[in-house]
Amino acid sequence: MIRLEDVWHSYDGITYVLRGVSLEVGAGELVCIMGSNGSGKTTLVRIMGGLLKPTKGKAVIDNVDAYQYVKEGGSPKVGVVFHNPNHQIFSETVEKEIIFSLKAVGVGLREAEKRMKETLRRLGIEDLRIRNPLTLSEGEKRLVTLATMMAINPEIIIMDEPTAGQDWLNKRVINEVIKEMISVGRSIIIVTHDVEFCAELDARVIILHDGRIIIDGEAGKVLSNFEVLEKAGLRPPIVAELISRLMVKGTKWEYLPVKVDDAVSLILGKGVKLAENV
């Protein structure tokens, strides 16, 4: 469980990038954090990942200060899978890359090998095992860093733009892997622009703007709130936009279908939770 208590952060002592952010993510929860560039997302990721100490306020993981915790090293409770896999990769083979990380957090060799094989299998990239990670495509490299984090298996995994530049098949794999991890009690926090991906995940959605949380709720509700989305520089999911245009002018809604199946059901009259006036 990770909790942020009234976190403020400034890099230069003058402008605050984060202004009073408080949130809590429990075990088995899936959260998508969205916001435009400059909203403070990256700083939030670093603070939650225990890589940065907030200027004011606290970030705690199971009642232990996140920054202190990561500073001490050892088996991490939280791990961040960063946007650019090249910032991390340095081993000669994919398997060495993963095993190295596992050993660094104190996992024995035998267990490490087991976990490495397992995560490669889950991501469908066993054929990359003895390849040199530096020769892989960007998408494949991303999967390797994801595999590394999955093998380490911290309680909380934070992903920074996991779908950027990925093709459709990889996106699906990532989607499935996330759902699998949630089902075994991991907490996953995804920072992304990808509204459609968020919609497919049935996640809790938090939108950050100007360093503050401006909305926090379930995907169906948040992604239907066009004003808030626009403020954050995001477009609503395509199907939500479509349905909103089909409705009678002036209708107010609370929920719009954000997934294709829901939209289909609605159109065919099978009813999906919308709100009063439909």
Place this chain on the structure above:
Amino acid sequence: MIITRELTFTYIYASQPAIRNVNLEIEDGEFVLCLGATGSGKTTLCRCFNGLIPHFHKGKLEGCVKVNGLDTRFHPVYRLALNVGLVFQNPEEQLVALTVEKELAFGPENLAMERNEIIRRIKEVSDILGIGHLAGRRTFFLSGGEQQKVAIGSILALDPSILVLDEPTANLDPHSAEKLVEIVKKLNKDGVTVIVTEHRVDLFAKHATRAILMEKGHILMDGKPRDVLPSEEARRIGVTVKLIELYRKLSEAGLSLPYPPLSVDEACKLLEEALK
């Protein structure tokens, strides 16, 4: 105009060709959307169009590519650069100058153009892309969207008739991505032939005049977006376009729309008709 005949290229370090037997004819003014999974050869194909293959990336090139009549094997990249511009996916890694102005001037400076000509071109390109206000800014401090615009501007300064963009929105936020699509659309309208490789199909689907599917280096399908996107082949390689999925699922459930919609506007119109 781009013509390729049995184009096959194998990178020097690879055992398999990255693209094989590609036969394409792209007319002036077309807007081509090239789709395929990672590794399908899209990027290789892009680099064949402007001569980086075979001049910069070594390997075995079979078949040929003719751009506006020039065979890429026999003309250096800088000659081809006047005809074809190539924009890569990472905007930051394309910018070599300290300031935006110098970046826009880079191409013309390379071709030893007169100073007045350079200034004229910079102004023209800045106007088209709306980046005049960024002139003296340092490239490092620009946002991703601004950087991508500068990269495009810097290529347009050479006035190519064909613009190739390789996953241009991969690193952009939604707002910048939309702005980029608008710019590309405008350029196409002004006569520039556009070839885009992308995964975010829905952004470009409504503007493209042609869609090409690639798989393992081959061209799987080549035709109108409305025919290609909902096809079985597209589905097989994993192409996901929400509106097409909607169209398909409604069809399966009994509600057939006359044609697959490629934009929200189209979908709206079709559904309003169908639900009457």
Place this chain on the structure above:
Amino acid sequence: MFDYNLKVSVVHSFDPRTKIYLSGAFVVITLLIDNPTLLSVVCIFLLFFMWGACILSDVFRAFRGFIYFIILIFLVDAVLFSLKFALTMIIKFIGIIFSFLLLLMTTSPDELLQVMERLRLPMETVMAFSIALRYTPTMIREAELIFDAQRSRGISFQGKGIIGKLKGYIYLLVPLIAISTRKAMSMAESMEARGFGAKNKRTSLNELKMKKRDYTIIITTTLMLAVILLFEFYLGLPPWATLNFN
């Protein structure tokens, strides 16, 4: 120079060649003369230029970093040689620092590149410089990101002793080098795709033109420094103007 918020002043607006000449002239003068009084006069000239460039406060701030070094030089020279020598040495040192700071704080990297272009240095050299300047902040940022990414997957940079610290650097260096190589390749492609190498001589957007004020300042300063040299080597100074500890 690397501060991206250069001020605007008369001095800033000089042609970069003028600024280079000024700094160079001051450095040479400082090295040539040994008389502490004359050296002080040179320093006062420098301070005058700095005042004209509105960078006095910045210079003093930068100076704070040198304070210990200056004190050290003074003490060592005073002990090893003489008080007068020590004083002379530190004024020389200050003079040289001031000369360099004057140049660095009034010239932007673009101006430096313009001078290089004008000098008709090979275009690859100028390009290499330009890219190095352009990419330094990027590489610093990349290093920070690598640091974060590695810590997040369990790597600890608090190694024990020298060996431990060095080991830590490997985890920073390998990705950094890999990234640099990648960026270099990307940039090379981008440059080729825009015609780099098409002609042996590139033209330039910028134009360096010496204005009247440049010539004025160069001549005036040269004259004043020549006068100082004259005093140093030929005319000598009246006794009341010389610091004499003997």
